Amino acid sequence: MTKVRDNGRKDAILAIAAGQFRRRGFERTSVRDIAEALGMTSGSLFYHFATKEELLVAVMEGGVRDIMQSVRDGLAGETRLPERLLSMVRSHLKALLGPRLDAMTVLLYEWRSLSPAAQSRVLALRDAYEALWMEPINEAVVLGLVESDAVLVRQTVLGALNWTAQWYRPEGRLDVDALAQSMYAMLFPRVAAASGAKSTSTLSGRGN
Amino acid sequence: MTKVRDNGRKDAILAIAAGQFRRRGFERTSVRDIAEALGMTSGSLFYHFATKEELLVAVMEGGVRDIMQSVRDGLAGETRLPERLLSMVRSHLKALLGPRLDAMTVLLYEWRSLSPAAQSRVLALRDAYEALWMEPINEAVVLGLVESDAVLVRQTVLGALNWTAQWYRPEGRLDVDALAQSMYAMLFPRVAAASGAKSTSTLSGRGN
DNA sequence: GTCTATATGCGGATAGAC
């Protein structure tokens, strides 16, 4: 069964476009390139999307929608803080490095190609996603398990996670689950330790 | 002390180009834009640089040279591991977010605009810089103060640091020194704890 | 070293037939 909203042609166009935008960048990709990869001519593309920018925006909006969905789904049923944070790290990495890699990478690295108007719309969506992280991080702050500056924690965590798109190779030794586990342990060491599991270390120094 | 190599005109071109490449991206910036900002015409630019790509490569090579210099200078005289790691974090952030912001951001985010040949040359330089981090991180691994996978630690740390270019605003509440201190404490908590020094949260009244 | 003028090609986008 296909998804409810199966726009067929449009989705196929978006998938191809996302791949090309990621690999070659937005402005180095011509609409002729995309059309050719789809077996059509550039004139036909403009029947589906009025402008090239509209195509980029659609790719990005799909990316945000997917990662929010992924993180929310993973969170369902998790109530304890350590599991929730681990789940978010895992869902984020799976969305970023899995089948959605193209759209997610475009979202993260091509937003400067947008006109100012489109930029604020897309950045607003990104902000909404990032806001999902504030609740558990704030909880960790209250519990004294991370630095007191919750926003800085979020930027640091998301920076480390998002950067994986620049170096992670699926053929490598680490699969995404193992990567998620390791990065979680690095980025939230005191939360992981508090969960009772033996984390990387002894509870060093003062418990804080 | 002014630099020995003051090519004057060429340096001025590179500075302008770096700024435009950062703000508007490589392909959205035309050589006419750059020339106009310098008070010349596009024909004149090609007297100094044979191609637009040559300009990009020169900006990037300058960026790597500067950050390597900055990190090496900061390291001079530091012998203990905590001070060395803190120094590297600070130097990296200062190079990235300070007066070299333009070239550094271009280096990090515009390398896909390079031809394959130029790409491998520039990425080789980046690798050389990243290799600087392996020695202290390996030492921390041996001491059991970070995760055992030194490469993953490096990618995580550099990812978090490099991402600051996407969100840090100098007008904000945090200056670069304070940011460095906080990120160091987050990314190397057990090294920081082992140093016996103050942890970030409690001592805030100071610097500013 | 900088200018003017220009070659040359590719880009996004449109019109209208089928």
Place this chain on the structure above:
DNA sequence: GTCTATCCGCATATAGAC
């Protein structure tokens, strides 16, 4: 929905005068 044909502007890069 897709095609062909085309408009038109802008981009890199060059030639040659000053």
